[in-house]
Amino acid sequence: MKKQTRVTHPRGVKLIDGNDAVVSPVYRSVKFTYPTLAESLSAESKEHGFDYTRDSNPTTRELELLAADLQDRDDAIAVGSGMAAIWLSLLGNLSAGDRVVIFVESYRPNRVAVRRFLPKLGIEFAMLSVRDLPAIERTFAQNDTKLVLFEAPTNPMLQVPDLEAIVGLAKRHDVVTVLDNTFAGLHNHGRYGIDFFVHSLTKYANGHGDVMGGVVIGDKKRIRAIKPLATNMGSTLDPGAAFMVQRGLKTYYLRYERHSSNALAVAQYLGTRKEVSRVIYPGLPSDAGHALASKQMSDFGGVVTFDLNANEQQTWAFIDALELFVTTASLGSTDSLVSPVKLFLGSDLSAEEQARAQIRESTVRFAVGIEHIDDLIADISQALAKTFG
């Protein structure tokens, strides 16, 4: 073989039977082949084989199976971002003429998907409050309501939906439930009869703020029904990213535990400060969602939302004065982050809708990281002193 040919056909190195890599390899190959066409068409190949990475890839598949296990389901589709996962769950289940229920307390891009883009496809929406069960029931009872997209807890206002009640109403009225479970994490809420879980893997799953990904998780039958759309849409997660997310997942439980204990300590500290008028964190016994969250979740995550006794200018000054908390979007990575809620997460809402969502100009969201708690408290304390004297 000439060297020009050799470089495109290097000698493959295969592990001998019984000689295994301890960490799974990254299969970067886009294409997979079989010795014969007949073998490529066998039932075994169709069920477990690989052809083309947009369809499936061993590295990505390993992540999908792991995510499904953690969420107590048996199948999943990994995609390029959390928003791609949201879109897959919407387009995979809806047709023109259908109605979607969304909540005013939700993550802004989830709202934007439903309010701005779905109507272009002839799909209408109703935007309710996640706490308004009578309105939810009335809307579910309308024949054209086909799907509810909700979050637990909601981003950024940390409202805790009653999962048993919402799932019960949805089943009664044949409404597909899609729970964006990014905040609660892969280890929470699996025992509820949710049809599809969606996660931004960019957050707690990867955990280091250096990879994007998303996943839709459900029972095999439901996942199989939307798989052809995922393949055709080309929303596939790159195997390199899948490997990074899976590496992050090895420390997922440790990190989530630390995010949660740090967030609780931050929430408690904020509650002692006169500059703070309200703290929202479902882990606080005084929080309106505490009883429900304690029933539904094993821990409460790293996000704390609060209001300052301040106008918008002072609120921004406080955010600018923080040194460890980095001003940016996102959450669930090792480092602590801060966002002005109205500016970053509420600007698509009218003043009336912001009021319904309880978003004020003084509302701040912390995504608490895994640093030493003493340093985080010291940073908040110095920023309060600098802003309020």
Ligand SMILES: Cc1ncc(COP(=O)(O)O)c(C=O)c1O
């Ligand atoms: C609740 C929630 N859902 C979905 C997403 C979107 O995820 P991604 O940024 O990976 O597209 C985010 C991102 O912040 C989120 O917080």
